[in-house]
Amino acid sequence: MSAPAQTDNSPLSGTMTAYRFVPGKTEPVRDTLPIPTPDADEVLVKxxxxxxxxxxxxxxxxxxIKPFHPHTYTLGxxxxxxxxxxxxxxxADPTLSQRFALGTYVAINPVNxxxxxxxxxxxxxxxxxxxxFPKVGLNMDGSWADYVKVRPNAIVPVPGNDPQSPRLLPGVVAAATDAVLTPWHAIMKTGGIKPEDTLLIVGCGGLGLNAIQIAKRVLGVRTVIASDIREDSLALARESGADHAAAPTALRALFKEQKVRPDVVLDLVGKQETLDLAIALLRIGGKIVWVGLGDGTVTFRPLALGQKQISIQPSFGGDNASLEECLAAIAEGKLTPSVEERPMSDCAAVLHGLEKGEIRARVALIP
Ligand SMILES: [Zn+2]
Ligand SMILES: [Zn+2]
Known part of the structure; x- marks a missing residue:
């Protein structure tokens, strides 16, 4: 069942609610703003x-303390x-106006x-x-609002492409743009991870549970071991397909029992403890694929890396091709990101929940 095609391309009038980053504030600030009018080379997304x-x-x-961004913008x-x-x-562009015709269901790639x-x-x-260009929702207006204007390079069409009866729920599509895309890009592209590798995934939160599914169900990595300090996250990791899941303190014994050493550690936490853990556990010639941004600064002993010939490959976000691949994999049922929907007005409470480690699934805010 498809809705009647929208044909009127006039700018929208009226106001909208937006939740904004304001330098110096510790919570999103709710504001009422005019619905944006897209510039000539932009589109407006509801x-x-x-x-x-x-x-x-x-x-x-x-x-x-020291805001990354000195100006106010809408988050998301x-x-x-x-x-x-x-x-x-x-x-006026025949290719773009067809790819992103009015009514097209799209995912926004913050990478822009x-x-x-x-x-x-x-x-x-x-x-x-x-x-x-700035990253959407990270130093220019993003999606914690009723509308957002973006360049067409920042959006990709969602497979199925019918917002009235979407095969992919909007919350899942939203999660795909970072919580799925970032581990997808790290595993499938930047990290160069191979199916025959033994992969240790550190951190089983929003990204980690998707990373386990990508590694097992898409790339077909033979052995995936997941680790988290939270016991209930380990259960979720097993449900997501990890061959083994253990607390960091239990990993050494697990590797001994299974007679394996990790070839690659995918670090989705990015703290001093997780770096030290990876260096200690990796086999000679192993690799750390670094995604998590938990600590502002970490230190390592060059000798420790040198003696074990360990390399560190950081990965950040993902490109549009990866995002389209993620959406296709979700549409095909290979990946099932777990997403909890909350009203957008709950954004501050969700941030506090994340800070305290209380949130297990990815949360999608619904305006
Ligand atoms: Zn560029
Ligand atoms: Zn993010």
Whole structure:
């Protein structure tokens, strides 16, 4: 059942609610703003769901001390919605106006790569590390609002593409843009992880549970061991497909019993303890794929890395091709990200819950 196609491309009038980052504040500030009018090279998206991420917690923890961002903007870097207005240039471009016709159900990639052939990142397959434009919801207006305007390079169509009877729920699509995309890109691209590897995944929160599914069900990694300090997260890790799950203190015994050593540690926590753990447990020549941003700074002894020939490969976000692959894998039923929906007005409470480690699934805010 599809809805009648939207044909009116006029800008929307009226106001909307937005939850904003304000430098120095420790919680999102609710504001009423005019519905944005897209610039010529932008589209306006009506938000259907927007994820909440640990990065949002970090923004507010640092805010009173030394804000990353000196200006006010609307939060929300994991968005899903429908295209409701095309800027002039987008409407005049036959390819873009067809790909993102009014009513198209889209996922918003916060990475917002420029995709210029002249870009040092984008021209070398490093779209995820393009900083030509700000990141959506991370220093420009994002999706914790009724509407968000973005460049077409920041959105990809959702398979099935019918927002009225979507195969993929908006909350799941929102989660796909970071909580699935980031581990997908790290596992399938940046990390160079191979099916024959023994993979230790450290951190079984929003990203970790998706990482386990990607490693087992998509890449087919032979042995996936998951670790978390929270006992109930270990149970979720087993349900997500981990071959073994154990607290960090129990890993050494587990490896001994299973007669394996990890070839790769996927660190989704990124703290001093997890770095030390990875260096201690990895086999000679092993690799740390670094995603988590838990500690601002970590230290290591070069000799410890050198003697074991350990390499560290960081990975950040993911490109649009990876996002389309994630959405396809979800549509095909290979990945089932667990997402809990909450009203958008709960955003501050969700941030506090994340900070205290009380939130297990990814939360998607519904405006
Ligand atoms: Zn995030
Ligand atoms: Zn670029």
């Amino acid at each position: 938000v259907l769901a927007a994820g909440v991420c640990h990065s949002d917690v970090h923004l507010f923890m640092l805010s009173p 870097h994991e968005g899903a919605g429908t295209v409701v207005c095309l800027g002039e240039k987008v409407a 790569a420029c995709q210029s052939p002249k870009c040092d990142s984008c021209s070398r397959g490093l779209e995820n590390a393009c900083y030509t």
